[in-house]
Amino acid sequence: MGIGGSLEAHSSTLAILKYEMMLIKSLGAQIKIINLRNIKLPLYNNSSVLKGKIKDMLNEIHTAEGYIFASPEYHGTVSASFKNIIDYFEFLAGYTPPYITGKPVGCIAAAGAENAGATTLQTMFNIVHNLRGISASNSFAIGSASTMIGRKGELKNEHVKRKLKRLAEEVYNLALKLK
DSSP states (O other), X not given: OEEEOOSSTTOHHHHHHHHHHHHHHHTTOOOOEEEHHHHOOOOOOTTOOOOHHHHHXXXXXXXXXXXXXXXXXXXXXXXXXXXXXXXXXXXXXXXXXXXXXXXXXXXXXXXXXXXXXXXXXXXXXXXXXXXXXXXXXXOEEETTGGGGBOTTSOBOOHHHHHHHHHHHHHHHHHHHHHO
C-alpha cells in the first residue's frame, strides 16, 4: 500500500510514489495507492467517528502486508495532509494486531532543496515506530525532487531510480518473510 503525495496538482512526491509502487507491482505484489489529493480527508480529531469510505480505507490499510509512505518536506517535516492521514491510524489501535504492527514500511521524503529531507525522513521513521511498524533500511530522502520529474510525470534521475528499486525489493521481500 502506497500512501502519500501532496495536495499539488502535479505532485513530484506522488510521481515518485507511483514509480515505486510500479516497481513493487513488477515483483508480483498487488498494489494500491492512496493519493492524499484525492481522498479529501477531513481534519482528524479525537471525536471523529469512523464510518463509510474512511472506515473502508482504514480496513484496507490495516490488511496491507507492507507500505510505502511518501511525503513532501514542508518546513523540515511531513506535510499536513500526510500527518492527517497518519492521525487517522489512531482508529487502528483497536484492531488485532493494533496499528501496523510488525509490517515493513519504506519511507520516502521528497524535498525541494538540494540537501533537504533528512529531518522529514527521521519524522517518518518515528511515525513508523510509534505505529509498531518496521522501517525499511533503504528508505531515503530526495533533495530537489521536483527537478527529477518530467512534464509527463516520469522520473528522470537514474540514481534515484536505483534507490527506489532497492527500497521496493526490500519492502516486498520483508513483507513476504513477515507474512
